[in-house]
Amino acid sequence: MPLNNETELKIFRKAALCRAFEEETFRQVQSKNVKIPVYLSAGQEYTSATLATFLEQYNKQIFIQHRGHSTYLSFGGNVEALVYELLGDKRGCANGMGGSASIQSKEKQIYGHDGLMGSHVPIATGMCYGNKKLTLCFTGDAAAEEDYSITSIGWASTKNLPIWYIVEDNNLSILTKKKVRRNWELDSVAKAMNVNAFGINDDPVELWNSIENHDITKPLLLNVYTNRLFWHAGAGIDDVNTFDRHKIYIEKFGKEVLNEAEHIVKEAWSKCLSR
Amino acid sequence: MSITLRDTIKDTVKHHLTKENGLAMGQCLTAVGWVGGTLPELYEEDGMVELSMADVAGGGFAVGAALAGRRPMYVIRYQGFNWFNAPMIINYAAKSKEIWGVPCPMMVRSIAMEGGIGPVAGSSHHALYYRMPGVKIVSPMTPYEYANMYLEFMDSDDVLYVSEHRGAYGNTEELPNIEYNIPDIVLFPISITRFAAVEAAKELEKEGYRVAVHHIVNIKPFQPSESDRNALLKARHGIVLDDDYVDGIAKSLAFDLSKGINADMHVMGLKDRSAGFYPQVDNLPPSKDEIIAKIKEILK
Numbered sequence: 001m002p003l004n005n006e007t008e009l010k011i012f013r014k015a016a017l018c019r020a021f022e023e024e025t026f027r028q029v030q031s032k033n034v035k036i037p038v039y040l041s042a043g044q045e046y047t048s049a050t051l052a053t054f055l056e057q058y059n060k061q062i063f064i065q066h067r068g069h070s071t072y073l074s075f076g077g078n079v080e081a082l083v084y085e086l087l088g089d090k091r092g093c094a095n096g097m098g099g100s101a102s103i104q105s106k107e108k109q110i111y112g113h114d115g116l117m118g119s120h121v122p123i124a125t126g127m128c129y130g131n132k133k134l135t136l137c138f139t140g141d142a143a144a145e146e147d148y149s150i151t152s153i154g155w156a157s158t159k160n161l162p163i164w165y166i167v168e169d170n171n172l173s174i175l176t177k178k179k180v181r182r183n184w185e186l187d188s189v190a191k192a193m194n195v196n197a198f199g200i201n202d203d204p205v206e207l208w209n210s211i212e213n214h215d216i217t218k219p220l221l222l223n224v225y226t227n228r229l230f231w232h233a234g235a236g237i238d239d240v241n242t243f244d245r246h247k248i249y250i251e252k253f254g255k256e257v258l259n260e261a262e263h264i265v266k267e268a269w270s271k272c273l274s275r
Numbered sequence: 276m277s278i279t280l281r282d283t284i285k286d287t288v289k290h291h292l293t294k295e296n297g298l299a300m301g302q303c304l305t306a307v308g309w310v311g312g313t314l315p316e317l318y319e320e321d322g323m324v325e326l327s328m329a330d331v332a333g334g335g336f337a338v339g340a341a342l343a344g345r346r347p348m349y350v351i352r353y354q355g356f357n358w359f360n361a362p363m364i365i366n367y368a369a370k371s372k373e374i375w376g377v378p379c380p381m382m383v384r385s386i387a388m389e390g391g392i393g394p395v396a397g398s399s400h401h402a403l404y405y406r407m408p409g410v411k412i413v414s415p416m417t418p419y420e421y422a423n424m425y426l427e428f429m430d431s432d433d434v435l436y437v438s439e440h441r442g443a444y445g446n447t448e449e450l451p452n453i454e455y456n457i458p459d460i461v462l463f464p465i466s467i468t469r470f471a472a473v474e475a476a477k478e479l480e481k482e483g484y485r486v487a488v489h490h491i492v493n494i495k496p497f498q499p500s501e502s503d504r505n506a507l508l509k510a511r512h513g514i515v516l517d518d519d520y521v522d523g524i525a526k527s528l529a530f531d532l533s534k535g536i537n538a539d540m541h542v543m544g545l546k547d548r549s550a551g552f553y554p555q556v557d558n559l560p561p562s563k564d565e566i567i568a569k570i571k572e573i574l575k
Contacts, residue, residue, distance in 0.1 A: 097374045104375050111342065112375045114367040122332040123367055126339020129324075130298070130347075151329035155336065158327065 003208040011049045011204050012249045013257055018045035018070035019246055020261040021079065022230070024269055025069070025086065029235035033273060034086050038100040041070040043229035044168050046245050047222075048074035050204040051136065051166065054211060060134040061109040063124035065168070066101035067228075068113065071138050077105040079264060083272040118143035121165070125152040128163040134216060135163040141223075142173035144186050156219040157193045165190070165221040170228040175238065190221035197221040202245060277447035281312050283418040284384075284444075287425045289315040291348060292322035295429070300324040300337050301350030301384075310350055311386070311441050330359035338368045341381035346429070351385045354438070355395035357403050369409030369434045378432035387466065387518060388441040389559055394549040398560065399466050401438040402523030405495055412495040414438040414466045417449045420492055438494070440467040440518065450490050452502070458487035460512040460570055463503070463532060465491045465524070468516035468543075468560050475566040486570060491515075494524060499532050507538050512573055517544035518560040543569060 022042035028034045044067070052074040064071040072082060077093065085092030085103055093103050094112055104112035111127075113120050121137055121144070128135035143149060144167045156163050167186050171178045190197035198210045202224050214220050227242050250258060291297035292315070304314055304323055317323040322345075326333040337349035351360050360383075368379040387399040404410050411433050415421040428435050443466075450469055453476050464472035469490050476486035487510065489503045507513050513532060517525040525542040533540045543561040550558035561569070 094375055102374060104377070106375075106377070111377070112371075114363070114370065116362060116366050119335060119363050119367060122335025123339040123342065123363060125332075126336035127342045128339070129336060130340035130343025130345045133343075148329065148332040148335060151327060151332040152335070155327050155329070155332065 001212065003205055007053060008204060009253055009257075011046070011053045012253050013261070014049035014052060014074045015045040015246065015249065016257045016261040017079075017264065018042075018049065018073045020258065020265040021069060021073055021082070024262075024265045026230060026235040028086070028269060036086070036088065036099045037233045038086065038235070039067040039069075039233055040230040040235070041067045041228075043227040043242065043244060044170060044202070045070040045074065046202045046204055047166065047168055047207065047224045047226055048138070050207045051211075052076070054208060055134070055136070058134050058216070060136060061111065061127060063111050063120040063135070063137045064103070064113060065120070065138050065140050065143060066113050066115070067140060067168070068103060068138065069100070072103050072105060072110055075105075075110060076108045077103070077110060078107070079268045080272055081105070083268050087272060089272070118146035118149040121146070121149040122152040125156050125161065125163060128156070128161045129159055132162065135161070136166060137163060138166045138168060140173075141167055141169040141171065141178055141186070142181070145182060150189060153190050153195060153219070153221060154193045157195045161219055162217045163219050165219075167221065167223040169223050169225050171225070172228060172232070174232045185223060187221055187223040195219045195221050197223070199223040200225070202226040278418050279444065280416065280418050280421060280446045281444035283421045284313040284439075285315055287421065288313065288348060289317070291346070291425075292317055296322075296345065298322045298324055298340050298345045298347040299350060300326055300333070300340065300347050302326050302328055302333065302352065304350060310352060311444055313444065314350075330356060331362060334360040335363040335367075337381060338363045338379060341368055341379045342371070342377070346380050346382070348382045348384050351383060353392070353396040354385045354387045354400040355397065357385060357400055358395070361403055364434065365404055365407040365410060369407055372432065373409055379434065380428070380432045381434055382428055383434070383436045384439060385436060386439045386441060389518075389550075390557065391552055391554070393552050397550045397558065398545055399438050399440065399518040401436060401494060402519045404436045405524050405527070410434045410436055410495065412436045412438060413493050414440075415492055416440065416443040416466065416469055417446060419449050438466055442467045443470070452490060453486070453488040454502070454506065455485040455487050457485070458506055458510040459485045459574055460514065461487040461489055461503075461506045461510045462514050462516060462566070463489050463491050463528065464516040465494060466518040468518055471561060471563045471566055472516055474563040475570065478563065479567060479570060484570065484574070491528065494528070497528055497531055503532060504536065507532060508536050511537065512539045514541045514543055514566075514569065514573070516561055516566065517542070520545045520547065522547070539573070541569065541573060
């Protein structure tokens with residue numbers, strides 16, 4: 001089914017919540033209420049928002065990367081539990097131990113990341129092998145370079161597993177650009193391993209069109225070109241001219257959704273900070 | 276005819292796959308030898324999973340299968356390969372329960388052997404896991420110890436590193452402690468060194484030495500028994516014997532055993548050098564003769 005206006009609005013709502021959360025977290029880091037390394041995903045939220053909307057009806061397990069707030073929120077992770085987690089509180093989604101990089105949601109079958117770059121790629125693949133459940137595995141373009149990440153795609157292909165690898169390709173490893181690190185693309189590697197693969201922008205329409213005809217029982221790799229608006233870690237901006245898809249959607253759907261999202265987020269922070 | 280450790284392991288794996296919905300995962304499992312005869316002739320549809328030769332990823336696949344509740348037995352044909360296999364086991368599976376409240380129970384069947392197999396494949400490397408939290412380490416050398424270990428594994432939700440040794444696969448005997456009212460020295464052997472320790476103790480008994488042997492099966496967590504401590508208290512001399520390098524588990528256990536006891540503790544294990552392939556450059560665990568020589572040196 002092609003992406004219609006109503007569904008696109010749903011994607012925008014999810015993305016708006018993610019953006020509001022990251023902007024508020026940015027402020028909380030600056031005001032030193034959050035005292036740990038924080039990996040903000042502002043700019044990258046349309047990938048997870050689109051996939052979460054597309055796969056809403058499916059029973060799935062999700063593995064997220066260290067820059068995973070938007071993935072967690074897009075797939076329904078609890079906002080307050082994430083705030084508590086960033087504050088190091090036991091009520092956090094990872095019992096106050098996971099910080100920003102190792103968040104999870106048992107309720108939404110979102111599995112935490114252990115801090116070793118890309119280690120969740122083979123783990124997600126193994127879990128998918130173990131229970132044959134639809135599995136989503138989000139990685140960055142740097143973690144996807146890990147040898148064990150790449151060989152995992154090969155094993156998923158060999159075993160014909162229902163796993164989707166989503167590479168959130170912001171072209172940066174901290175600040176080192178992709179062309180400095182390699183001259184190849186992940187979707188080409190996946191195709192060579194007989195996996196259905198696309199290299200596409202994080203435009204929801206483009207993303208939706210690429211996946212709507214995919215056989216969900218088979219492996220897929222999406223290398224999604226996206227943009228990181230804030231620093232690798234912490235609250236700061238590398239380049240104020242970075243493309244921001246959110247502006248296009250605000251223009252299209254208006255600010256009412258933004259206000260709702262900001263209200264939810266501010267209320268959660270205020271509640272958690274006061275306890 | 277008595278059952279060997281090899282057959283016990285094979286029966287255990289068969290039960291795990293056919294009765295418990297478990298998996299056995301590893302490289303070259305179904306090739307000639309079936310990993311030293313410890314695997315039943317079962318295939319992927321039965322839960323015997325051939326992994327690719329990607330060593331690091333393979334450890335991750337096993338961890339994922341554990342998250343799915345399949346309690347994988349991850350078979351590592353040479354313990355030294357853990358340099359590649361271990362990262363996700365000790366950084367994800369072993370920590371998952373503590374950090375996320377999500378147990379990730381799996382068994383690492385890590386197999387040692389030595390003699391002419393060079394600097395990586397030879398001997399035990401259980402110390403690689405020892406320093407990390409959330410992992411239990413056990414080294415069963417007898418049929419009963421192995422069967423008991425499996426029952427405990429199935430009753431728990433832990434990550435279990437099983438330090439096996441091919442040299443013990445043919446063993447049919449249990450290995451009770453050798454005890455004396457007042458021993459001259461107490462040996463605390465681990466893994467394959469347990470057999471050499473027993474031989475040394477028996478030979479020295481003929482010469483009038485009272486050499487006690489207190490076997491170590493559960494390496495981590497390690498809880499010295501009252502009997503271990505009493506024997507050491509009386510003897511005042513002890514040796515921890517290991518099939519790994521001594522700068523690891525052996526020295527740690529020597530400390531745990533002798534804490535608060537004025538005992539003269541020693542360790543024997545692999546020498547602090549790399550192993551070559553020929554006998555003259557190999558690096559083997561302490562032999563019966565080397566243990567006897569060490570005891571005589573300590574007691575002279």
